[in-house]
Amino acid sequence: MIYFTADTHFYHEELLGMNDFAPRPFADVATMNETIVTNWNQRVQSEDQVYLLGDVALVPNKPTAFAQVNALLGALNGQIILVKGNHDNRAFFKYLKKHDPGTEAHPHYQFVDVGALIKINHRQYFLTHYPLLLGKVSQTVNLHGHIHHNxxxxxxxxxxxxxxxxxxxxxxxxxxxxxxxxxxxEAILTAKQKALTQLK
Incomplete structure (x- = not known):
């Protein structure tokens, strides 16, 4: 199975509580992180792939902080395909690649700098961190993150x-x-198409 997510923002303390941008009603980042890991692993199996479309974590740009995030990501089921977000830097991705908890034959991580294009059931998915303006399309969808509340x-x-x-x-x-x-x-796409049609 293939899954999609974005903006996990592990360790991002400023997002805790109720706010207009990204309300996360957790007492602390440890509880938030644990909740994400638990809910991820209840759905994703070890043989699955998950596209994580950027903004993995917000930590200092230091190997010790990268190691914390790597341990957390290592606890997540499935192979993770990481698309770079605005809070992810190349030093972080290089650290993860060097300290991949998987094997050479089956790495835990794959890396995409800007975006990926995949085809599933006759539909194209552009996978990016920032939303794209695709123009007039019929079988193409942009899956993205970045804007949280919008x-x-x-x-x-x-x-x-x-x-x-x-x-x-x-x-x-x-x-x-x-x-x-x-x-x-697909369910979100159908519901969103219906809602936008009703607004016209």
Whole structure:
């Protein structure tokens, strides 16, 4: 199975509490981190792939901090394909590559600097951290993160961040931090298309 998520912001203390940008009602970052790991692992199996579209963590630019994040990511099920976000730097990705908890034959991480394009069920998915303006498309969707609290008024732009408003379009709410499946993406796309049509 393939899953999608973004903006985990592990260790980002400033996001704790209720705020307009990315409300995360946790007492501390340890509780937030543990919640994300638990909910991720309840859905994702070891043989699955998860595209994490940027802003993995907010930590000092030091190997000791990178090691903390690596230990946390190592506890997550599945192979993680990391797309670079604005809070991710190349030193961090280089550290993860050098200290990959997987094996050479089956690495835990893959890395994408700007974005990826994948095809599933006759649909193209552009996977980026920042949202793209695709223009007029029929079978192409941009999965992105970055904007947290905003839903772009374009059906083909779907924010897959863990605190994105698109998640509220699902009939069954997902626990905080749960990566989205392809079926979730399709359900969100359908609901968003319907909602935007009704606004016209």
């Amino acid at each position: 839903m772009l008024p374009i059906a083909e732009n779907i924010n897959v961040g863990i605190d994105a408003p698109e998640r509220e379009l699902l009939k069954t709410p997902l626990p905080f931090g749960t990566p989205l499946s392809v079926a979730d993406i």
